[in-house]
Amino acid sequence: MTPITESASLAGLCERLAKEDFVTVDTEFMRERTYWPKLCLIQLAGDNEAATIDTLADGLALEPLFELLSNPRIIKVFHAARQDIEIFFHLTGEIPAPVFDTQVAAMVSGFGDQVGYETLVSKLAGEQVDKSSRFTDWSKRPLTDKQIAYALADVVHLRPVYRKLKKKLDQTGRARWLDEEMAILTAPETYRMEPEDSWRRLKVRTTDSRFLSVAREVAAYREREAQTRDVPRNRVIRDEAITEIAAHRPRDAKALERIRAVPDGFARGRMGVAVLEAVERALALPEEDRLQVADKPNLPRGLGPVIDLLKVLLKMKCDEHNVAPKLIANVAELERIAADDEADVPALRGWRREVFGADALALKHGEVGLTIRKGRMALVRQNERA
Numbered sequence: 001m002t003p004i005t006e007s008a009s010l011a012g013l014c015e016r017l018a019k020e021d022f023v024t025v026d027t028e029f030m031r032e033r034t035y036w037p038k039l040c041l042i043q044l045a046g047d048n049e050a051a052t053i054d055t056l057a058d059g060l061a062l063e064p065l066f067e068l069l070s071n072p073r074i075i076k077v078f079h080a081a082r083q084d085i086e087i088f089f090h091l092t093g094e095i096p097a098p099v100f101d102t103q104v105a106a107m108v109s110g111f112g113d114q115v116g117y118e119t120l121v122s123k124l125a126g127e128q129v130d131k132s133s134r135f136t137d138w139s140k141r142p143l144t145d146k147q148i149a150y151a152l153a154d155v156v157h158l159r160p161v162y163r164k165l166k167k168k169l170d171q172t173g174r175a176r177w178l179d180e181e182m183a184i185l186t187a188p189e190t191y192r193m194e195p196e197d198s199w200r201r202l203k204v205r206t207t208d209s210r211f212l213s214v215a216r217e218v219a220a221y222r223e224r225e226a227q228t229r230d231v232p233r234n235r236v237i238r239d240e241a242i243t244e245i246a247a248h249r250p251r252d253a254k255a256l257e258r259i260r261a262v263p264d265g266f267a268r269g270r271m272g273v274a275v276l277e278a279v280e281r282a283l284a285l286p287e288e289d290r291l292q293v294a295d296k297p298n299l300p301r302g303l304g305p306v307i308d309l310l311k312v313l314l315k316m317k318c319d320e321h322n323v324a325p326k327l328i329a330n331v332a333e334l335e336r337i338a339a340d341d342e343a344d345v346p347a348l349r350g351w352r353r354e355v356f357g358a359d360a361l362a363l364k365h366g367e368v369g370l371t372i373r374k375g376r377m378a379l380v381r382q383n384e385r386a
Helices: 007-017 063-070 082-092 102-108 117-125 145-156 158-172 175-185 195-201 209-229 239-248 253-257 270-283 303-321 331-339 350-364
Strands: 022-030 038-045 050-054 075-078 099-101 368-373 376-381
Touching (some): 007 050, 022 082, 038 145, 050 145, 063 082, 075 158, 099 175, 102 117, 102 175, 117 158, 145 158, 158 175, 195 209, 209 239, 209 270, 253 270, 303 331, 303 350, 303 368, 303 376, 331 350
Parallel strands (some): 075 099
Antiparallel strands (some): 368 376
16 A cells, blocks of 8 residues: 555556556645645556555656556546646646546436535445545655555545446436536636636626726736745735725825735735735726626516526426536526527537527427426427417
8 A cells, every 4th residue: 555656666557557448546635835736646546456656755757647647548537627637737738638527427417416426436336435534634744554545445436436427328328418528627728727817716796997907907916926936825915905905996005004904014015016016007007908897787677487487497307317407507597598598608508408408498488388297397398288
């Protein structure tokens, strides 16, 4: 159970796993004190072998691992892959491919919204997951046998989970549904955070263009500073400070000091100067270049009952197809469908349209209705009414 710490051993492991059809992958990392996740351990498993890789070992060359993850012949199996993929994308600039995410596959297969790993292992592998080491500090060495066993279990149990989910998808013809979801998960733009877009992380409800422009400039400065120093965003300046700065728009250090969420001494230091410069840049923008966010459109009168019917239809269709409702549409998207047949929402594209979107539009236009048959909701087509 000793983690791999030498380059030759890692190369040998990757050479053996390169002969497999799939490998299960998991990572252990720390992020509490850094901007970028600090990768501490990687777990890999093929059909007959599982191992941990100590990524903090001195001189360990990870290139064989990266080659394995980019091998187009081998499926890389993760559970809730987004953070793991983000780590590899940051390290290499590339995304592992092809990828199979068991959490998404489970949602497509009717296991509910964002089903947990423990639940899947229990239902599909008949095993219980020991989560007693969940909050361990993975950066401390040496790792204990208990920590290593915990880490290995994640990729060992993932093997039967993957096989059973893949079989279910093949039997139900839903493999292409998963392909659509994996295309989003493995798109580089999913993991690129441009500093100018980081204001979207803030809880902002106003549409005032000067407020938004200041928030954008200050948040972009914070993002660059946090990336450069590799510290959490809130170690640079907290979210509430940014929104207060955007609201008050201070023009000098004295005004910045008066903002309650700004820490003592901040306004007179290097970062305070940078924040004031960001405020000035935002306020100097001509009206047409300021950040504009459209007001949430007011729904036409009378759409409330239509939205309620779409909610019923969504629940009915998801029960019928045994798929998680969250994967198809949320309330805001149902509102947009109610207001606009051409709404740019996932529910009106691809497999979601087949399952729900087409019938949603038909219900809007009276081409189908809802009824109860033998105690269950059902659709009634026009020709059936006659």
